[in-house]
Amino acid sequence: MNSIxxxxxxxDDCLLxxxxxxxxxxxxxxxxxxxxxxxxxxxxxxxxxxxDVVEPNDYGFEPIVAAHEEEYIQFLSTIHSxxxxxxxxxxxxxxxxxxxxxxxxxxxxxxxxxxASKSVMGRIGLHTFDMAAPFDKNTWKSTxxxxxxxxxxxHRLLVQSENNKNASLYALCRPPGHHATHSAAGGxxxxxxxxVVAKFLQNYNxxxxxxxxxxxxxxYDPTVPENIPIVSIKSKHRKIMIIDVDYHHGNGTxxxxxxDPSVLYISLHGSPSYPFFSGSEEExxxxxxxxxNINVPLDPFTTTDAVYLENxxxxxxxxxxxxxxxxxxxxxxxxxxxYEDPLAGMKNLVHVETYATIGELLHTSPSCNNRPMLFVxxxxxxxxxxxxxxxxxxKGYLNAKKxxxxxxxxxxxx
Numbered sequence: 001m002n003s004i005x006x007x008x009x010x011x012d013d014c015l016l017x018x019x020x021x022x023x024x025x026x027x028x029x030x031x032x033x034x035x036x037x038x039x040x041x042x043x044x045x046x047x048x049x050x051x052d053v054v055e056p057n058d059y060g061f062e063p064i065v066a067a068h069e070e071e072y073i074q075f076l077s078t079i080h081s082x083x084x085x086x087x088x089x090x091x092x093x094x095x096x097x098x099x100x101x102x103x104x105x106x107x108x109x110x111x112x113x114x115x116a117s118k119s120v121m122g123r124i125g126l127h128t129f130d131m132a133a134p135f136d137k138n139t140w141k142s143t144x145x146x147x148x149x150x151x152x153x154x155h156r157l158l159v160q161s162e163n164n165k166n167a168s169l170y171a172l173c174r175p176p177g178h179h180a181t182h183s184a185a186g187g188x189x190x191x192x193x194x195x196v197v198a199k200f201l202q203n204y205n206x207x208x209x210x211x212x213x214x215x216x217x218x219x220y221d222p223t224v225p226e227n228i229p230i231v232s233i234k235s236k237h238r239k240i241m242i243i244d245v246d247y248h249h250g251n252g253t254x255x256x257x258x259x260d261p262s263v264l265y266i267s268l269h270g271s272p273s274y275p276f277f278s279g280s281e282e283e284x285x286x287x288x289x290x291x292x293n294i295n296v297p298l299d300p301f302t303t304t305d306a307v308y309l310e311n312x313x314x315x316x317x318x319x320x321x322x323x324x325x326x327x328x329x330x331x332x333x334x335x336x337x338x339y340e341d342p343l344a345g346m347k348n349l350v351h352v353e354t355y356a357t358i359g360e361l362l363h364t365s366p367s368c369n370n371r372p373m374l375f376v377x378x379x380x381x382x383x384x385x386x387x388x389x390x391x392x393x394x395k396g397y398l399n400a401k402k403x404x405x406x407x408x409x410x411x412x413x414x
Contacts, residue, residue, distance in 0.1 A: 009153040017142030019134035033188040044387030056152035058216035067195040093135035095124040133185040149173035150193035161372040168373040178250030241326035246334020247344035249279030259289040271297030304348040316365035335380025359396025
């Protein structure tokens with residue numbers, strides 16, 4: 001049989017974002033979300049023939065503001081220069097004050113935003129929720145390219161899925177996204193790439209995607225226009241299932257789709273752990289979205305390889321996931337479940353082969369099988385191990401796909 005190739009969308013501009021430090025547990029420490037994360041994974045990709053690396057295109061701001069407030073995107077693009085213009089230390093751009101709900105819940109949202117917009121500290125306090133989302137001079141550029149990388153992968157996936165229901169792509173991008181809400185950055189995340197591509201896949205057909213696409217030159221410095229066109233809400237005829245295997249709960253992704261019955265969000269994550277205020281089993285969605293949010297909190301000290309895989313297999317086989325009958329599956333591919341991860345880690349998840357089985361289950365599980373699959377890179381901080389971990393997930397998926405193809409060919413022969 002012919003080998004099965006997975007395209008990987010990647011840009012060196014995702015390496016530019018590189019803040020020096022962040023504040024954690026009362027002290028300044030070196031940031032863990034560094035360019036070397038992608039370098040490690042890219043090295044593995046380049047050394048394995050199953051992968052074909054392609055460059056992203058630029059689809060502009062319209063798909064991004066489908067998942068984020070326009071004022072927030074404006075903030076991301078200007079906060080570093082605004083901070084510098086205010087005379088603050090340009091290498092330490094993060095807030096010391098945050099817009100806690102209990103302090104402002106009595107205020108009209110428009111009034112709140114207008115007041116906050118009058119100062120740099122107001123803007124950064126409104127649009128960040130922790131000190132783990134620092135900004136440097138290249139943060140905006142890498143953030144924008146990271147989103148365009150994911151969007152480009154989604155477009156390619158949709159095109160390929162016209163002739164292959166089991167099409168799969170990998171968006172190798174950073175900064176990650178699943179902690180970013182519609183209007184706030186945190187947890188190393190600025191634009192929620194998975195939320196953006198889920199809405200992109202719902203709001204556009206292939207012809208409309210093509211009309212947005214243009215080349216994305218290396219070093220491009222995106223300027224946000226004053227008025228970004230807002231895409232009209234379609235019928236959401238594509239149902240999207242998001243499976244988040246990052247160690248940390250994807251609070252931002254959950255928040256964006258909490259009322260939305262067209263997106264099923266599933267998260268397996270360590271608990272208790274960051275972000276500390278979300279991720280419980282009781283969080284099931286709201287309104288029309290009730291029942292379309294599934295959290296599987298796992299004890300980081302007792303979860304073994306077998307326990308993790310049992311929970312993943314179980315949740316992907318539940319009637320909720322199967323009956324949802326997703327048109328497309330997106331995997332928020334975090335690799336920080338590995339036991340040696342310096343920020344996280346399931347302390348008894350110790351076998352690399354587990355990651356290959358994760359990839360296999362993302363193909364063979366009844367809620368995923370025979371559906372297009374988009375992998376989008378999230379966390380993972382064991383730098384020297386990331387390439388192997390990512391590669392095992394992707395190869396596990398490809399091997400399962402190959403087995404399916406071979407089995408179909410054998411059955412058709414007889």
